[in-house]
Amino acid sequence: MNKTPPQALENIRICDFTGQLAGAGATKILAAFGAEIIRVEDPVNKGKWDILRGVPPWVGEARGLEAGGAFNNHNSGKLGITLNLRDERAREMLRDLVRVSDAVTENFAAGVMDRLGFGYKDLCQIREDIIYVSNNGFGATGPYSSYKSWGPIAQAMSGLTHTSGLPGLPPAGWGYSFMDHTGGYYMATAILMALLHRRRSGEGQWVDLACIEAAGTLNGVASLDAEVNGRGMRRADMPNSNRSQSPLMSPHGIWPALGEDEWVAIAVRNDRDWEKLTRVAQQSWAYEERWKTVRSRVDNEAELERLIGEWTCCHDKRELSQLLVAAGVPAAPVLKPQERIEADDRTDGLWVNVEHSQIGPSKVEGLPISMSETPWSLESGAPCLGEHNQYVFGELLGRSERELETLFEEGVI
Amino acid sequence: MRPSETTSVLSGYRVIELSSERCALAGKLLADMGAEVVVVEPPGGCTTRTWEPFAHDRPDKENGLHWWHYNTSKKSVVLDLDNEAEISKFRSLVLSADVVIEAEPLGRLDGLSADWKQLSRQNPELIWVSVTHHGRDGEDPPSTDLTLLAEGGPVWSCGYDDHVIPPVRGGGNQGFHTACHYAVPSILAALIWREGSGTGQLIDVSMLGSLNATTEFATLWWLNEGRQVERQTGRHAHPTPTEWTQIECADGRWFNTGVPPRTRDEFQALRDWIEELGLVENCSAYEILKLGDQFERIGILELDEDPLAAEVFQSGREAIEFLGQRLPAHELFIGLQERGMACGVVYTPEEMIHDPHFVERGFPHSIYYEHLDASYEHPGAPYRFMKTPWAAERAPYLGEHQALLDDLSS
Structure with a gap:
């Protein structure tokens, strides 16, 4: 019963x-x-x-x-x-x-x-x-x-x-x-x-x-950075919430994908993730020495973001995300309402x-x-x-x- | 559960949290309301201890501001779960607990015979919470707060009118937060039920689902009318373009104009204020505002059907923009709110904490750090319980409460 x-x-x-x-x-x-x-x-x-x-x-x-x-x-x-x-x-x-x-x-x-x-x-x-x-x-x-x-x-x-x-x-x-x-x-x-x-x-x-x-209470780290270090949010190049300051990750953002208003999010958590991304991207610039450590990637982040965008923009957002995820790099398509409500069995x-x-x-x-x-x-x-x-x-x-x-x-x- | 000794809501409950950025907020919310939350860290400490920024930019496992914020009021023990002797201590710790919160890679704890499947048999009152990507029976792709917000829906709605600019991830780890905001009510509901039934349970919180359930109109327009919202600068994404709600004030601060004036009294109050400021001659909207006398209240439908109503409504918005060009944001905020109009300054997080209203309410919460011999203001209570107050204490030093494990084995 x-x-x-x-x-x-x-x-x-x-x-x-x-x-x-x-x-x-x-x-x-x-x-x-x-x-x-x-x-x-x-x-x-x-x-x-x-x-x-x-x-x-x-x-x-x-x-x-x-x-x-x-x-x-x-x-x-x-x-x-x-x-x-x-x-x-x-x-x-x-x-x-x-x-x-x-x-x-x-x-x-x-x-x-x-x-x-x-x-x-x-x-x-x-x-x-x-x-x-x-x-x-x-x-x-x-x-x-x-x-x-x-x-x-x-x-x-x-x-x-x-x-x-x-x-x-x-x-x-x-x-x-x-x-x-x-x-x-x-x-x-x-x-x-x-x-x-x-x-x-x-x-x-x-x-x-x-x-x-x-x-x-939902921006605790930023609040404390201002309180403890005197580093408030009104400073040059801030905010930039598509980047990650805590923890420091780079590249970390949302880039154009193939099609109108199609986007892919990628988060390279560390230098191992970066190596994996270079293998997926197979772009000559990606192998340059200056991108090998997170500090050097952060130092030239705007240029790196431009290069990533030139690479992602000719790829389907789902296919590219799947390739990166399969390689172990966090990535996801920016899903539209219909895509996540009707077409995502998760x-x-x-x-x-x-x-x-x-x-x-x-x-x-x-x-x-x-x-x-x-x-x-x-x-x-x-x-x-x-x-x-x-x-x-x-x-x-x-x-x-x-x-x-x-x-x-x-x-x- | 041990007998309650104090008047805290959750005193007497022991919660074991496996340290992770994904579920740290859930543990904090319970700890700040009096639960004994024991965060289990790996040897060397939780990874989040190594995340910048650090206090005074001095990298140290006790100086991470991420750690400080998310681990208030908790206790820390160090256990190497890959070591058989230590996993046994972990099991003992869990068997002494009321709640476990974990966001481990799927299958890891099962492989160590230290999962819900094994431990709930020995402790049937145990409430076990798994924070997962999209379920314990799903997959476990590499993900971060950014990728979750992207595929979970929020990112689609956030950004700028110009769609050449990428959509925006809202700041502050709100993806992880949202999963925790579902985890905590679920735990509390399970505790209430256990009070009567004596039975624990397994709670599986989907991070992807949590974000899907937190997009407001993006989902509602699609579910109900099959229409897609489009992102707009500083205001609700909508199927069709809507008017601005954000202006830059005379001091360079941004300002949310909130709900524009609609009533006769509000139009009158705006006129009076412009007169008081001696700005009548400069304000092109002033004359049209006078016509506001003809409307007790302008409804949404009238805006489409009555051209005069639309013109008066627009003049209210223009008058606020006009005032914003001449006044600092905080003065505009006080002036409009005192006249009954909802609006807000776009503060930074630290500006909010030091605003006189929130200071008077006691929102900033000072915590002392012995190793720096200094106190710092943290964001305070998210809610005010009149009889069982919220309270936050310093996040634990690594392994500070290791003696807890000795108590278990004795």
Whole structure:
């Protein structure tokens, strides 16, 4: 008999106010681990606080508030309820929900939950051991605590934008909200740590997550080089993030390959790798004495990079990468979305089919891990606005069907 | 697990980490929250100890700044896993542990009878994390942070409008970081489950998969509409070109203009600020900003459908660019944010740490190095736990905690 495997977070319930990617991405991971994530939205503005509701890319042919592809991706596996917190009856139901939840999570601007009357102290009055995790750009305290942020701003303020680029050019930065993804990873980590601590000690707590601080931990070597050696990032020929300064590698970069906008990445880690590359390249210049040691390659790096580019540009990115990898040199084609999603069988298990109650089947990102005893699972698409009101308010909180009808008619849910 | 002695989240848990640049961050995240993380180094030390830059440019295995950053709060023991007596100590160490984190070449530990397959039989509560290229049952090509980011997706989205310029790898080892950012929540979920079940498990983290799951809209546009994003300078890659979001300020610093003004209040605030600065005469966008009074909020759809809305919206962007040409980046940041508009300075990592806001929050974290008799500020806590604070201590000297092994054998 097939038995459904257990899930790591079964019996964990989260009262979830998060949205966008930085927040919703966190609770999606918990949903995949089996937690019951109850997403709370405002029926008055139809949940549009989450700007990803109802914006492209669209899921299939569908359009509208339920059809945002990013929203569907970041909220798969969750339940959705509506509460108009301007109404005391909704506030009472939220209190009831908090009483049966392990954690309350949100990524509003700092202070919003306090103004709603559901800040940490208020939540503790409802449930003494509640876990509360807030996530915003600048954190809950400090001179900028009222300032607004999103991924690209967190990346700019933290140094992640500055350190991504080529010399003599503006910052390239990250061509997406890397810190919305990564802020979500830190938020998931914070929630799980707090849950584990409570499981062991019985103690709840507030975790104040400032996305920019999480981002500020991600350039540690550059930070220390400035602090210890006085060698800041505003210096000649920096940044150059396609090269490798720590560890020192050369050549190390991204070069043109055959075709339009086709590129290959090559990392020569040491002098042995260089010898291997020369055998693959079979270029007369590559055998010159001046390229034999990493120091001499670094001393003439611009010229070396030019020569490498002249060699790579007439080769197919995959074929060249395969030749180098077979010789033991790290190399990889720069893969386009279609190439890595549809044509790379190494990522097959990552793209999962979920069922959206209105739109039907769609594909979303899963988790890039496997767990032998408690495999992750995502089966449903993002919840529609108030889709699980009946289950949560009725089955979970014991409100009658008639009461719910009235609350709906009066705009409370 | 040993009884918890302090209030740290992870106190009492022992984690064995086989030293590697690929999984060092995972160990650090657990160690800084109170786990006893024992990093096992080969004779002579982990390779990353030899990576520059070094403190005061003095090459030494205790001076590597890479080592300092990624190994805070850990303990170090040296074991030669190719030596039969020492592999036996390694097995004993693992049997005393709650979690193992490794990113060894595939098959190496199995060949030494020191893999999950062998050791989980003796310690069924063991949680074993393998950080792999694309799975323990996959291949193990030579790879670095750069090649992973290239084939994993992020590089395609990063770079410049001019596609003659190569795409760009984001700096700071974010490929390895991202795998660790999946490893840690997985470990925590496994620990929570073990609290109830008493059973450990094997966790296999794919570095390639981690990056594929961290490209935001590149994946979402493809999965949903089959459209390919194209990289753009300093802003989101997108299927069609979008407007700039990055300007150079009067002090030469770059600035992210964030979400452009859209509301009546924001247009009014911009006008007021330009007036306060006495710059009305010089600002060509000023007059059009006045028309912002007609819009409570300009939505995305209105930009396409209402030419006046589009013109007003554009004037807001031009006004910010105008102000940036006259003000240093930090002053523009404070001025816009105080008026409710999201934006940010493009700081260097060290500038962020010393910004007054983050200093007031206590983000810079001082660590003392006895051998240099000096303290240095490290990046601090990524999150603030109110009852179980984060804390980072100096990275261990090579073999500093070798006595741990004696305790095991006694």
